[in-house]
Amino acid sequence: MRRGTASAGEAMMDAITPDRQLITMIDARQQDLVGYLRTARPRGSRLAVAGIIFSGASAAFTAGPAFGGPGFTQTVTDLVGLQQTSIVWQVLCLMALIVSVATTVTINLANSQQLSSRVAAAETCSAELDGLRTLIDFGQIPVGEAARLYHGYVSKIGFIPTVR
Numbered sequence: 001m002r003r004g005t006a007s008a009g010e011a012m013m014d015a016i017t018p019d020r021q022l023i024t025m026i027d028a029r030q031q032d033l034v035g036y037l038r039t040a041r042p043r044g045s046r047l048a049v050a051g052i053i054f055s056g057a058s059a060a061f062t063a064g065p066a067f068g069g070p071g072f073t074q075t076v077t078d079l080v081g082l083q084q085t086s087i088v089w090q091v092l093c094l095m096a097l098i099v100s101v102a103t104t105v106t107i108n109l110a111n112s113q114q115l116s117s118r119v120a121a122a123e124t125c126s127a128e129l130d131g132l133r134t135l136i137d138f139g140q141i142p143v144g145e146a147a148r149l150y151h152g153y154v155s156k157i158g159f160i161p162t163v164r
Helices: 008-014 018-080 085-112 115-137 143-157
Strands: none
Touching: 018 085, 018 115, 018 143, 115 143
């Protein structure tokens, strides 16, 4: 065979078949999903933990005066060396206000980004694409049907950008 000339068999092997093309698309989308989940899961966890911590801090700032009453504030006033107990009340109320606002912002950030539902959709899509890839690899599904399923699966994750 002459150099630079491909035989018919070699040309067929070099041609990308529709099933191989679909597998390439699945692999690329799976990489997009991995990248998204790598950042979204920890972000969701951080927001949830921050919300719990802020909520607990808010309760802690109000618990002393609520349960201890004037005796609590007088003890804190004496320990810190303040002149008036009202300063203790003001500081505790201000701190409770700050962490309550932080709690509200944190929870609303998590809800507005719909992190938990988006992570669940991405995980579901990843599992569906894994299954589809297996069906294609073992020749258990026609390419047209596989392409239709692929489109249905990825249409649920339009919020995940493609990185190509």
